[in-house]
Amino acid sequence: MAEQKSQTWEWIKAVLIAIGLAVVIRYFLFAPILVDGVSMMPTLHDQNRMIVNKIGYKVGEPQRFDIIVFKATEEKDYIKRVIGLPGDHIEYKNDVLYVNGKPYKESYLDQYKKEATDGPLTYDFTLEEITGEKTVPKGKLFVLGDNRRYSKDSRTIGAVSIKDVIGKANFVYWPMEDIHMIKKPQ
Template identity: 65%
Template sequence: MSEKKKKNETWEWMKALLIAFGLAAIIRVFLFTPIVVDGVSMMPTLENGDRMIVNKIGYTVGKPDRFDIVVFHAPEQKDYIKRVIGLPGDEVEYRDDILYINGEPQSEPYLDQYKAEITDGPLTEDFTLEEKIQSKTVPEGHVFVMGDNRRKSKDSRHIGAVPIEEIIGSTSIVFWPIKDMGIVK
């Protein structure tokens, strides 16, 4: 093989690798990124160590929906995974282990397993939004989030309403461990 042909082939391989790395970087920065669940605040829906895919483009074109599982930058310079409970303008209240949004009771089937296992009181303590964030409604441009493991979750009850611009994206796909692979709701 001639020297010129070898250099040309090497250059072609280098270009292909640069393009591949560039595309991977663009996808990770702008579209999707992996995240590891750290802690028990979203059990039983998500387990400590679950690896998930975060969809970063969903909220650049849309807004969070109630009960979406989102990843956001928390005040502690850490990313949290929680569930959206209250949207901007919503009145949120918990009474007798039932979620009320704007006075209407809401079904939370993702909590059924934990509620069935608990015998020493409610899973979620009674509270009003005013008691937790000193506002009757979720402020504009914010969401109220909670972990599914209500007794062991640091969420909007402690850190306040989350600015929508702090949300990295939504997540619903577990890709590891293989036994837990799938879509969570």
């Protein structure tokens, strides 16, 4: 009888430890997220399921072209690409991104640019024209969806506070045919 109680107690401890580890991993390290919409096409597809790395930005800062998840409203998280970092001047001209006057190639948009026969994928603008700021404010990020024509991003919601960033999108795990690590463009 004592041996059975001991074995039962060991099972209970193992289950409690497993639940505790799952909670710690889920809330502090990594979290699943569902892509809701087409604003990140062609990189991410509607209904993709992803893993978000929550610890990466606890030890480092977001980098240009990272795909991040952030708290957009109390009940809604957005997934977008970091284009501008604090202090950056952002401009789009003739479908080319300029950061601090330097042109950047956005290879993840090549397919969409070829298909966009009715005008540019990203319309011309400067940061100042759409936000009233000459540079991305301190503690903020300028983010865009990859599907530039159909994305609610910093062009409409303004710069995103770094404090609202939940984490970096690292891995698509569902559906099976879309499984891949998210790589930063060169």
